[in-house]
Amino acid sequence: MADDAVAVRELTRRFGGFTAVDRLSFRVPTGSVFGFLGPNGAGKTTTIKMLTALLRPSSGEAYVAGLDVTRQAPAVWRRIGYMSQKFSLYADLTVGENVELFAGLYGVAGARLAARRAWVLAMAGLEGRERRLTGELPLGWKQRLALGCAVLHEPAILFLDEPTSGVDPVARRAFWELIAALAAQGTTVLVSTHYLEEAENCHRLILMNRGRRIAEGTPAELRAAMAEPILEVQTDDAPRAVEALQGAPGVLEAAMFGRALHVVVADAAVAAEVVPRTLAAAGRSVGAVRRVQPSLEDVFVALVRREGGALEG
Amino acid sequence: MLSATRLLAVARKEWIQLRRDPRSLILAFVLPVFLLLFFGYAITWDVKEIRLALLDADATRESRELVQAFEASGYFRVVARLDAPGELDRLLVRSRVTGALVVPRGFARDLAARRTAPVQLLLDGSDANTATIALGYAEAIVAGHSRRVLLQGRRLAMPLAAEARVWYNPTLESRNMIVPGLVAVIMSIIAAMLTALTIAREWERGTMEQLAATPVHRLEVVFGKLLPYLLIGAFDVALTVGAGLVVFGVPFRGSVLLLGGMTLLFLLGALGLGIFISAVMKSQLLATQVAMVATYLPALLLSGFLFDIAGMPPALRAFTLVVPARYYIAVTRGVILKGVGIEALWVQGLSMIIFAAVGLGLATAAFRKRIV
Numbered sequence: 001m002a003d004d005a006v007a008v009r010e011l012t013r014r015f016g017g018f019t020a021v022d023r024l025s026f027r028v029p030t031g032s033v034f035g036f037l038g039p040n041g042a043g044k045t046t047t048i049k050m051l052t053a054l055l056r057p058s059s060g061e062a063y064v065a066g067l068d069v070t071r072q073a074p075a076v077w078r079r080i081g082y083m084s085q086k087f088s089l090y091a092d093l094t095v096g097e098n099v100e101l102f103a104g105l106y107g108v109a110g111a112r113l114a115a116r117r118a119w120v121l122a123m124a125g126l127e128g129r130e131r132r133l134t135g136e137l138p139l140g141w142k143q144r145l146a147l148g149c150a151v152l153h154e155p156a157i158l159f160l161d162e163p164t165s166g167v168d169p170v171a172r173r174a175f176w177e178l179i180a181a182l183a184a185q186g187t188t189v190l191v192s193t194h195y196l197e198e199a200e201n202c203h204r205l206i207l208m209n210r211g212r213r214i215a216e217g218t219p220a221e222l223r224a225a226m227a228e229p230i231l232e233v234q235t236d237d238a239p240r241a242v243e244a245l246q247g248a249p250g251v252l253e254a255a256m257f258g259r260a261l262h263v264v265v266a267d268a269a270v271a272a273e274v275v276p277r278t279l280a281a282a283g284r285s286v287g288a289v290r291r292v293q294p295s296l297e298d299v300f301v302a303l304v305r306r307e308g309g310a311l312e313g
Numbered sequence: 314m315l316s317a318t319r320l321l322a323v324a325r326k327e328w329i330q331l332r333r334d335p336r337s338l339i340l341a342f343v344l345p346v347f348l349l350l351f352f353g354y355a356i357t358w359d360v361k362e363i364r365l366a367l368l369d370a371d372a373t374r375e376s377r378e379l380v381q382a383f384e385a386s387g388y389f390r391v392v393a394r395l396d397a398p399g400e401l402d403r404l405l406v407r408s409r410v411t412g413a414l415v416v417p418r419g420f421a422r423d424l425a426a427r428r429t430a431p432v433q434l435l436l437d438g439s440d441a442n443t444a445t446i447a448l449g450y451a452e453a454i455v456a457g458h459s460r461r462v463l464l465q466g467r468r469l470a471m472p473l474a475a476e477a478r479v480w481y482n483p484t485l486e487s488r489n490m491i492v493p494g495l496v497a498v499i500m501s502i503i504a505a506m507l508t509a510l511t512i513a514r515e516w517e518r519g520t521m522e523q524l525a526a527t528p529v530h531r532l533e534v535v536f537g538k539l540l541p542y543l544l545i546g547a548f549d550v551a552l553t554v555g556a557g558l559v560v561f562g563v564p565f566r567g568s569v570l571l572l573g574g575m576t577l578l579f580l581l582g583a584l585g586l587g588i589f590i591s592a593v594m595k596s597q598l599l600a601t602q603v604a605m606v607a608t609y610l611p612a613l614l615l616s617g618f619l620f621d622i623a624g625m626p627p628a629l630r631a632f633t634l635v636v637p638a639r640y641y642i643a644v645t646r647g648v649i650l651k652g653v654g655i656e657a658l659w660v661q662g663l664s665m666i667i668f669a670a671v672g673l674g675l676a677t678a679a680f681r682k683r684i685v
Contacts, residue, residue: 054525054526055684080526088521100325104319107528
């Protein structure tokens with residue numbers, strides 16, 4: 001328990017009559033990569049802002065590096081690194097000036113500054129570009145620089161709020177390699193995302209919807225928790241096919257999965273007959289039908305639906 | 314707990330941002346001088362060369378001597394000569410002239426007969442200020458002329474002789490009074506506007522969140538942001554006072570050190586007020602507008618710059634007590650024009666200290682890293 005990098009109990013945040021985070025409890029073991037997964041409005045950002053002592057909890061408690069975020073905020077700020085959802089380095093400062101600013105704020109100076117500065121520039125691939133204005137960099141580089149500035153002081157715990165949103169897949173993969181490298185060096189990383197394929201990179205995940213925890217575990221545990229079989233169906237018009245399958249006997253859930261369908265069914269053998277027949281009756285073409293292992297997306301979609309859907313907007 | 318390294322890191326960042334922001338640069342370096350020149354040339358209470366229409370019905374040597382006395386004074390200039398009183402109305406209505414001098418027929422004859430010879434001065438009272446001043450000049454000119462006519466070269470001791478001397482501004486140039494006051498008005502506006510953007514900009518751009526998650530203390534943020542603007546503010550005061558001396562020929566009679574010390578205190582208060590507004594509004598647009606209204610109008614109207622405070626209704630007069638520009642104007646006028654020292658300005662000095670404390674207090678109280 002004392003070894004946990006983050007411990008959260010009954011954490012709640014209300015904005016007026018709206019409860020953004022509702023009695024959330026979880027633990028993050030030191031050195032792990034911990035993912036927050038959930039649709040927009042699930043309360044991921046609000047949770048991270050409370051854990052980084054930027055937002056006061058309405059009730060409940062949260063400890064970061066053993067420190068109470070409500071009462072020991074300055075000590076928390078010394079031990080954490082944070083990258084907010086919106087790019088928030090100074091666009092009108094150069095790469096080098098941003099690094100120096102955050103070094104100054106984190107008290108990194110002298111030989112350590114020289115070493116950390118070189119490390120950040122190498123990590124972000126910005127060597128020789130120290131004099132470029134940060135605002136002129138491509139988003140992927142900006143994100144890596146922001147990560148570099150957040151870990152200049154080698155924090156024990158790193159908070160990343162949707163760090164890869166809007167970044168192309170190649171840059172995203174590179175970013176996750178950086179996260180893995182930091183975790184390998186002992187940094188605990190808490191990261192929120194709505195890219196489900198990214199979530200596979202986390203050691204543990206918490207699934208959130210409407211401010212509540214709806215599931216928690218390793219990616220494998222979450223997949224295993226899904227008992228119902230899933231059929232992948234190739235068809236010509238996925239959206240109409242989903243409509244056609246709503247309420248069909250033995251069909252629990254139908255959702256688009258790329259250009260195909262993922263259909264959650266009660267019994268795989270029965271459904272293998274029912275599904276093609278229903279689709280054909282609705283005038284849809286039916287290609288290959290095969291049983292697949294549930295992906296995190298399947299788990300996620302099923303759980304969110306079970307909990308009454310995501311918030312609008 | 315507070316760290317100079319972090320404070321200087323914020324100050325340095327603010328300075329770099331300022332240098333790269335054309336809007337801030339114009340506000341900091343162009344606007345003060347522009348305002349000084351603009352107001353310096355536009356505002357003048359001096360009444361000179363009052364445009365006069367002349368109706369000389371007498372047309373004698375004596376009447377021409379009187380007209381010459383008016384013109385020789387430098388305060389009046391005859392721009393129209395009329396033949397009939399009817400034309401005067403047209404000129405006054407169109408504001409072609411400010412007044413008219415009417416010398417009636419028989420003026421020379423009355424003088425020769427040692428009777429009182431009436432002359433008429435018609436003035437456009439729609440500008441009461443100018444009319445009053447013109448009347449004063451006219452009465453003095455007529456009195457002087459009467460004396461000359463009466464004595465006709467003889468010498469006679471007057472029973473009473475008033476010798477008026479105007480101190481500190483002997484030529485009664487209103488510009489000498491305007492420029493030091495203007496420095497105070499301009500700095501009230503510029504100082505608050507400079508910092509009004511600084512916190513709101515960070516909230517708007519999202520950079521505040523990144524800053525807030527670092528160990529930087531809110532006092533380090535407030536003072537780090539203040540530092541570059543304090544230097545700029547001090548430079549602006551030097552610049553506007555210097556421009557006043559060079560361009561408008563205003564004399565500087567007092568102590569540079571005293572003015573500098575008082576200026577720093579005033580700037581701390583005004584810059585702090587701007588930060589307070591910025592932290593509360595969290596929007597650059599709103600903060601700018603609030604800073605403008607909160608500083609510009611009181612500094613212009615309630616500081617004693619345009620209107621004498623003693624002549625205001627009691628409620629307004631009481632309100633001027635909390636207008637910082639009121640005290641700073643007394644400082645700039647006192648030091649620049651009168652050359653007075655701290656012994657005459659200690660009330661203002663105390664007010665400056667209170668203003669600085671209140672401005673900084675508000676700024677640090679309003680700015681929080683954490684959202685409640």
